[in-house]
Amino acid sequence: MARYPGLMLRVLASDHPAIGPGKAQLVALIDSTGSISAAAREMGMSYRRAWQLVEALNASFIEPVVMTAVGGKRGGGAVVTEFGRTLVAQFRAMEDKASAAIAADLEHLQRQMRKPPRSTRRK
Amino acid sequence: MARYPGLMLRVLASDHPAIGPGKAQLVALIDSTGSISAAAREMGMSYRRAWQLVEALNASFIEPVVMTAVGGKRGGGAVVTEFGRTLVAQFRAMEDKASAAIAADLEHLQRQMRKPPRSTRRK
C-alpha cells in the first residue's frame, strides 16, 4: 500500500491518523472515478469501509475533503473538493520530501534486513 | 506514542513493519532497564507482547537486536546489541530528518485540521 518502498508516513491529528497512504489513494480514486463505491471497488475494499474513511477525513479537517450526493446513474456521486485535491497533493509532497531526506539511511537499513530466523539465546 | 507531534514514520521490510516508534521505544527501554519485562512494564504492555516484538525485531534483521538469557535476580535478562543501539539511533535520525524535511508542510496541514463534525451533503 505504501507508495514508497520501505517507507510509511502518516500525519496525525492529536493521536489518530488524519491522513496516510490509504486515505490518500482513496481520495485520489474518488477523484478519478467520481464515486466512493467505484473507488472502493478498485481498492478491493468494502463500500462501508471506504465511506467510513471519507467520513473520518471530513471530520478531521476544517474544510470538506469529499462532497457527496445520493442518487445513482449520474445523479449522485462523490466530488473531491479543491481542498481535498491539494490535501492529497500536499501529502504526496510530504512523502516525497521525507523519502528524499532519508533515502540514504533507508537504503543502508534495508541492506541490513532479511528473513531467516536465528537463535538469540545468550551463553 | 509518536515522538514527533503529528508525524508517524515506519520502516517496512517488504510489507510488514520492521521498525517504528513502538519498537524503537521498546528497544531503548530494554537497553536502559536490562530486561524485556521491565521495559514492558514501563510501557504498560504485557510481557508476552514485548517478547513477540523483540522476536520480530530479531527476525527482521541480519544481526540480532536484543540478546536474551533466562534466569532472574541478575542472572538473566536482555541486552541490546551494539547493532540494536545503532539501529534505534538510525531510526531516530530518520525521524529527525523526515520531521525536519516536512516541518513546514506539516505545520500548514495542521493549521487546517480540527475536531467538530460537519455536514458534507451536496445540494
Added chain:
DNA sequence: ACTCGTTATGTTCAATGGAATATAACGAAG
C-alpha cells in the same frame, strides 16, 4: 535448598476491525 525475577510458551478470553449482507432513500435517465 530455597527464593526471586527473568525468559519462554501455551491457553483462554475479550475487544477490535473488517467483510458480508440487508435496507432505505434518493435522483437522474429512460
Added chain:
DNA sequence: CTTCGTTATATTCCATTGAACATAACGAGT
C-alpha cells in the same frame, strides 16, 4: 413510473489482535 447506481446506515459474522492468566525452566544470590 420504473430502473439503475449511488450514498447512508444497521446488523451480523468472522478473523485478527492483544490482555490475562498460567506454567515451566532457569540462574544467581541468599
